[in-house]
Every structure is written in structure tokens, then in C-alpha cells.
Amino acid sequence: MNKGTPLVEMRDISIAFGGIKAVDHVSVDLHPGEVVGLLGHNGAGKSTLIKCLSGAYHADSGQILINGQAVSINSPRDARAQNIETIYQTLALADNLTAAQNLFLGRELVSSRGFLDESTMEAETRKIMGRLNPNFRKFNVPVSALSGGQRQSVAIARAVYFNAKILIMDEPTAALGPQETQMVSELIQELKAQGLGIFLIEHDIHNVMKLCDRASVMKNGQLVGTVDVNQVTDEDILSMIILGKKPAKAA
């Protein structure tokens, strides 16, 4: 699996906030068709690391390579231009806007005269939601009126619609019931089969074992290590998270 040029390579990334090293010389990589889990306690630096890739933060030092090319990602727009899509833990939805308005936020479809093409955006939203969440009907209400699972599916639709090559999912199932969690799992498998690379921040160790190919564990802003999920037990990963020690037998 780890052959060829990685889709994403984050090399030696560091970022500090007011003297606190949130991410301290961390390197991770991601290949096409691969799911890499990012694990660690709250405050371990997973979300911060990933925000350097999604453009929300700018790393103090380090390099990001996409398909072997060094790129500079200074804003969410830059990240989107590299086909990097992010599903944030908070979902990052504007509650007062509808599903379609959120889905196209920042990338609205406009008519030849420069006006918003609401109808086409709504029609496109109906299409993608029909695929992801066929029971979704609430196209005309602000997303504040949606359930947690429905909101999640809007956030996922936004990431999937624009043909992402690199997908970042920050605890995508944290707020979901069993059925919706299952739906997200199936979606991850499907996207993976399509050749996307996915960074998955996840707390549930069973989901990690089930969905991820590799797992990178962080503790106190540093990388404990990256392991092939097939070659370790969930106990091994848990001890990496808790003790910050890499199991001897893993590569």
C-alpha cells in the first residue's frame, strides 16, 4: 500500500499558540485509496495538525506536499483548490441557511449575469442528497431545523460534491446514532474504493480497526508513531494513545 508517491505528505509540521506547542515536528502521509486514522487524547494536536492541511491554520514550520509537489496552503480556498475537503467536528454549517446554500457556500453557482442560480444549486443538492441520504426531505428550511444526523449528511455532501481527492473527517460519527454511523462507515468504504485518500480523526477504537488502513497516534503535540492497523491489536493502539509508546513488534 505504501508504495508510489503519497497523495499527501505533511513533513515536520510545527505550530505553536502563545508558547504552547500544539503540534511539534509531526510528519504523516496519506496514499490514494487509503484511510489513515489520527488518534490521541483531546488536546493531542490532531485537529490542529489537520487544520494546517485544510487551510484554517498556517503551520509555523514544515512542508506540505501534494502528489510530491510542495504546496503552500494559506487559506481554506487554497486547500479547496488542491481538492482537499474537510468535514469539521463542528460541521461548520451556517444555521440560518438551507442545505443547498450551505453546500455551495463559498462556491456558489451563478448565472451568466452573475446572479446566484438558486434553482440549479437546489437541484444539485437534491441529487447528491438522494445518493447520500435518500430520506432527506428538508430542502427549504434552515439547517438549524435539521437533526444531528441530517446536519452531518449536509456537511458530508458538501465535502463529497466537489470531487475531493483528499478528505479530512474530524470525528464524523461523534454525534450520530448507530444507523447513521453505519451509513458514514459505508460511505467511507465507498469513497476509499473510488481512490480518495481520507484522514479520519476518530476516538472509537473499533471504528479505527474497522475503517482505517493505518493509524497515526499523537500525544502532547508529538507523533507517537504510525502503525499498520492489520499488524497490531486494538490493545496496542490504546497503549500508544495512553502511554505514548510505540509497540515493539510493529514496524
Added chain:
Amino acid sequence: MTTAPRPAHASHDLKGSPFARFVAATEIDTRLMGMAGALLLIWFGFHFYGVVFNGEGFFLTPRNLWNLSVQMCSIGVMATGMVLVIVTRNIDLSVGSLLGFIGMVMGLLQVEWLPPSMGLGHPAIWIITVAVGLSLGALIGTLNGVLIAYLAIPSFIVTLGGLMAWRGAAFLMANGRTISPVDTNFQLLGGGPYGSIGSTGSWIIGIIACAAVLYGLLAGRKNRQKHDFPQRPIWAEVFMGALGCALILGAVLVVDSYYWPKGIVKAYAEANNIIVPPEGLFISLGFAYPVLILVTVALLMTVLMTRTRFGRYVFAIGGNPEAAALSGINVRWMTVKIYALMGMLAGLSAVISSARLTSATNALGQTDELYVIAAAVIGGTSLAGGVGTIYGAVLGALVMESLRTGMVLIGFDTAVQNIVVGLVLIVAVYLDIIYRKRTK
């Protein structure tokens, strides 16, 4: 529909009470209906109070309604901009003082600075004055926006400072003198007999507006058809078209039946060698220029807010600033643009108010900021951000101005007026909170 961006279509459940079915079919904003109801209540209330206690009602007369339409323009124009400011969770307390300062600069420009070189009454004076006024407003607005967005000073503080500073600056510009009279062409922008388009012009505008309403309904149907969205029932379309046209033509009829005052007719007749017939000469005022300015501004701002990316970003920032930033929206730059627009509209209101007064005074626009904010809030703009409409703010301005003129007409003094307006603001916002809870 309290969120401003209107979804491309809504469902038409044929369930519930006849009223619920009516609302669902016509897609009328129930909040708008409530405001229209309140407005009618105020109008008829004042009229019949006059009938009962003073022997004669003065409110529902062409003269008063025409005056009302002119008096609300300054506040109305600024209220459309205040919607954007409040929707993005900011405030602008400086608009009244800004209006005073810009009014003073424009007054000096056309009375003291330009005439010596250009000659008094030069036809370009009013154009230069208006251009300077709008640019100055945009410039000061940009300054506000930069302080708020890039230096992260709370908007309340920046504009509270502006409230005091610009009023002081207005005083210093002319050491408290009143600058008068302003350019005669400029005066037309404030309304009055000469600053109105007359009967024919009003009918032409009314008919064009009706045609636009009908075209809009037809285009809407076509668009829904194209995307297979459910259509409104035909009777609802007909009803909406008829209502829209009735309101427009009703307004034309009202302004058409208000005639030039006798003194002005006499002066006009003498100047143009017209012999006044014994029964008198009746010249209709028609729509005043400031009213046309307000309607144009309101239409442009509505298009901006509901049909463009800019408007979408305004609502997104109000709904969730973080999400807006993560979507690649430059929230700071947007804030600067919004304040620049607000400043420019304050400049436009300065044109209208000083033209109407035919002079620039140090007190021009004093406490206007409160009426502007009240108009926006009564019109359904939520101080929590993310929600608001332009038409709501204009209606809010009409409600505020109706209250003010109504109380003047029935003889309440300023102290009572202030108390009533203050109470109405609180009650209106409370009713809005209840409404929002019920419709959630």
C-alpha cells in the same frame, strides 16, 4: 420565512386551517403580514382618534400620506444598510452623526466653496455635491470597517466614538452656523412640489412596476417548471399579482390626489404666464424624488442580499462567522465592504435630509441612528445575527415614521412621542421573539 434568503421553492401542504393553506399556497411571509396589519392598525387608529377627539381625521389624507412617504426616506435608506450591519452581528451607532457631518460638508461645498469659481446655480454643482457626499460616506464607512475588522475593536465602541466625533466635526466645519440655502437643483432631491415627478410620471412608473410584478411571477413559474419544483396554485399566483398591482396603483392614486399648495401654484402660474381658472388649478405632486430614491435603493439592496454572492456571504457570516471563514469567505474584507456601503447610504440620506431642509444644520440627523436601528429591528432583523430583510427594514421605517407623524397630528408633544416610540420598540421585539419561537 424569517431567514432572509428565500429557498427556491416551498412545499404546498394542503392541510390545516384555511388560513394556513392560504399562507402555504401564496408563500406570503406571515411576519410581513403581521407588520402590514400593525401598520394599518396604526394608520386607522390615528385617523379615527382624530375623528373622535378632534372632529376630523388627518392621517388618512393624501397630504399626510404623501408627507409620510417623504419623511421616512432618510431613515429608510439608512435602515436598508443597517440590516447588513446587524445581520453580521455588528452595529453602527455613528450613522446619525455621519449624516450630520456629510450634510455639513455638502452644504459648505455648494454654498461657500463651489459657487465662487463655478458661479451660483451652476448645473454641475448638485452633481459634484452628491458625488462628494456619497464618496465621503463610503470613505468614513471604510475607516469604521477597517477599525472593526482589522484592529478588532468592537463595532459598538468604534461607532459610539464616531457618534460623538462626527457630530463634533460637523460643528467645527462651520463653527455651528447653519448653511443655507442649498443649491436649487440639489433641493429637488428632498421632495416638495418641484421635487416630485407629477401625475403622468407617477402613472408611468406605477404601470411599469405592475408589469414588473407580473413578469416576476411568470418568470418564477417558468423557473420552477424547469427544475420540476412544485408550482403555486394558479389562484395564489393571481392573488399575489392582483395584490401587488393594487398596492402599487393605490399608492399612485394617493400621490396623484395630493395637489400643489395654492401659493406655489400662484407663483408658478405667474412665472409661466398661466391664467389660473376661478375654480383653482390642480397640479398633482405625484411621487417625490426621495421616495423614488428609497424604492430604488431598497430594490437594489434586495437584489444584492438575495441574488448575489455578497448577500449570501453577509447571511453566512451572521449565521456562523467561523463556518463562513472555513468556506473561504474573507470575513474581514466583507465587514469593511459592509461598513463602506452603510457609510455611502448615510451619505445618500444626508443628501435627502439636507435637500429637504434646504440647509445644513449642526443638528441634522441627531438621534437618527436610534430610529434606523429601531426600523431594522422592528422590521425583523435579529440582533443575534443571521436574520433580516430589506423590505422589513423599510416597513419598519414606515412604522416608526407613522408613529411619529401620527402623534404630531393628534397633538402629542415630543416627550410623549419618545415614550411611545420607546415602548413600541420593546413590544415589537418581544412579539418578534414570540413569533420566532412559535414558528420554529
